[in-house]
Amino acid sequence: MPQIGLSIKDRWKLACNTGPKRLRLISGSIIIFAIIIYLPYFFRGIEQRQGVVLHDWLLAQVPPHNVSVAIFIIIWGTGLLILYRALYKPSIYLVYVWSLIFVCIARMISISVVALNPPIGLIPLSDPLTGVFYGHAIITKDLFFSGHITTVMLTFLCLEKKNDKIIAFFSIIAIAILLIIQHIHYTIDILAAPVITYTVYRFTLYLLF
Secondary structure, X not given: OOOOOOOHHHXXXXXXXXXXXXXXHHHHHHHHHHHHHHHHHHHHHHHXXXXXXXXXXXXXXXXXXXXXXXXXXXXXXXXXXXHHHHHHOHHHHHHHHHHHHHHHHXXXXXHHHOOEOOOOOOOOOXXXXXXXXXXXXXXXXXXXXXXXXXXXXXXXXXXOOHHHHHHHHHHHHHHHHHHHHHOOOOHHHHHHHHXXXXXXXXXXXXXXX
16 A cells, blocks of 8 residues: 555554554564663673783774764664654564564673673763663773664664765765774774674564565
8 A cells, every 4th residue: 555645644544453463563662672671781781701802903094083072963863863764664673673673682692602791992972862871881891793783773774865885985984084083993803793793683674574
């Protein structure tokens, strides 16, 4: 059924007009909410362990600077963009939330397996909104793979309009550069994130459709 001219309410009614559709939307929302509640406890545990410090040639060439504000603006700007698009197209929300669920699970597994200490020169990210996911504590060991890149990469993959994708694509590049400047992640954390995120996204599409 074409959705042109439908109100937001009607679009969401259409997205929930069968049992399986409602189940995917509701269960996805509940699961991601549960993960968000659990994440601060997970990160606090990770912060207590000791890991290794990697020799990162690229980071060694870049003097660290605090660019938290720029990172904050880009991540939450793209987040508001996909929220706005998902409001009018529930399928975007469905794919994004389930992809995010699997990405969070993948990150928790990889962070648990790959024990790393923070890069030399790291300046903690100051972001009052993202702090919700960390229990408002300073977390520096959630390294492999980058959640910052993953968040924007998922936005890029789930957005459908050409101009939106262009904005998200350049946001990925900008975030990668800024993370290096602030020494928040190792280069390998940043490079691995798009590959893993894309793989998880394709897996999610396979399961949902």
